[in-house]
Amino acid sequence: MNLQQLKGIREILRQELNLTRAAQSLNLSQPALTRQLHLLEDHLGVPLLLRDKGRFTGLTEQSKLLMPIVARALDAVEDLDTVARELAAGATGVLTVGTGNTHARYYLPEAIGKFVELYPKVMLRIRQGVHQQVLEWVESGEIDFSISTVYELNHAALDFFPCYPMRRVVITRPGHPLLKVKKIALTDIVKYPLITYDGVFPARARIADAFHAAGLRVNVALSATDTEIVKTYVLSGLGVGIVSNTAFNPEYDKGLRAIDAAHLFHENMAYVTIRRGAAPSRHALKLIELLSPGVYSEIQQSRNLAAASA
Known part of the structure; x- marks a missing residue:
């Protein structure tokens, strides 16, 4: 097993299992890339890609466990090169x-x-x-x-x-009806489409738990992995957002308004x-x-x- 074989399987995945594009990206011929893949599978003793009539169709169950390790190994090698260059400089x-x-x-x-x-x-x-x-x-x-x-x-x-x-705030556009509410409640928020964190973040589950405990259903219009995306779609008028108070700065977020919601959601x-x-x-x-x-x-x-x- 060598780095070229690991880079080969990573590039095949990056190119959505398209062998032609992966080979071109690596400046290899298709047969050479195919051989690298076979050598890697032989070394590991397990198949890495599902095949159907000569085409790759997905990852095997073994590969799903191994690919994160491959990614970490290649990242470490690339980090080594980067750090060495910086030290040399x-x-x-x-x-x-x-x-x-x-x-x-x-x-x-x-x-x-x-x-x-x-x-x-x-x-x-x-x-x-x-x-x-x-x-x-x-x-x-x-x-x-x-x-x-x-x-x-x-x-x-x-x-x-x-x-x-880290406490929660509800962000809206200026002039939004929620800004007139003296102390907002969950029942006020559910009247509007919600933009908040993607399900990969535990914060999303905690926000959902608060509504669920109150017996309320939320219309999640959009979820995102980046707070700036949440802000962008609040600005566009898609709905209201729930974010961390640390992510709101009145000086920079002049097109938005924040409403304290610390009393509604668990503090992180x-x-x-x-x-x-x-x-x-x-x-x-x-x-x-x-x-x-x-x-x-x-x-x-x-x-x-x-x-x-x-």
Whole structure:
């Protein structure tokens, strides 16, 4: 098994199982790409693609389990190349932070700007993913730490430090009838089409649970994985949105209005997460201090306690 074989199966999937396009993308002939696939299947001992009359029709059950591992392996190799180039160009260190879209876009920029001013030669990498995926990166050591919403703290290999709460707001266009309601209720919101998070996010389930517990049915007009998409379609008049308060900034979102809905939905917490037993680098600690001095102090105290009991 070699990297070319792994890249071959990845490209076939990227090209929607079209062997011709995959071969062209890799600058290979179709027979050469087919041979690479056969060699990989022989090495792994399992078929990777379903076939029908000479055409690929889908992934095998074994492949569905193996492809995420292939993707991580190739990402790691590409990361190795990138980091090596940066170090060769004069970088004095690498710091990788895992996070989600909302935190990366609305919470991290100020602290990251200060960090880059302090350490211009440190290669800072932001790796975005969904909640459980980010925690897996911390546990495996693929990233130095994460700042993300955490819904379950039962991870024996991780330490969680509460950073800031995330509350819900309802966003509308100016002049919307909801803006005239003194204190909105769920019964007010269900009168309008809803735009909110995609089902891949636990926040969507928590929002749905609130309506379900009240015996209300919601007309979800659109779901999205990015808060900016939610805002875009609220601006277009498709409906009202439910997002995190951290994702709304009156200075930038001048075409929108936000209504406090913290009393209607469960509060979430953003945590800084580090691998238990790992010693964060001085660069990681500095960025954490810039993000939240309180979390920085808590981490330092926990390290001192661990050292004293050792």
